[in-house]
Amino acid sequence: MRSFRRDKRAVLWIWAVCFTAIIVYSMAWFSMGWAVLEFMDSVESSYTFSSPADTTVTFIRTVIAWHPIFFIFGMLLWAFVNSQRREEVTYPY
Numbered sequence: 001m002r003s004f005r006r007d008k009r010a011v012l013w014i015w016a017v018c019f020t021a022i023i024v025y026s027m028a029w030f031s032m033g034w035a036v037l038e039f040m041d042s043v044e045s046s047y048t049f050s051s052p053a054d055t056t057v058t059f060i061r062t063v064i065a066w067h068p069i070f071f072i073f074g075m076l077l078w079a080f081v082n083s084q085r086r087e088e089v090t091y092p093y
Contacts, residue, residue, distance in 0.1 A: 011083045015079055017079075018076065018078065022071075022072055025075075026068060029068050037064065040057065044057060
């Protein structure tokens, strides 16, 4: 059985990885998301899309806008689940 001190360090490591990943992802999203949305704006202004294609472009724009929320929720869920684990994961052979 692992000691409490080791468990405490493991939990701190999990949360540090979670917050670091959120910060790195948000910086990447702010830099790349702006460029992608600007490109989509220029394509939309140049071409006229039919109804299904326009719906697809709107869906892609919505996914790009909401993707950070899904990522943050997923990372927080991952960190919570892994910080609640009390023993090492072993798989029977």
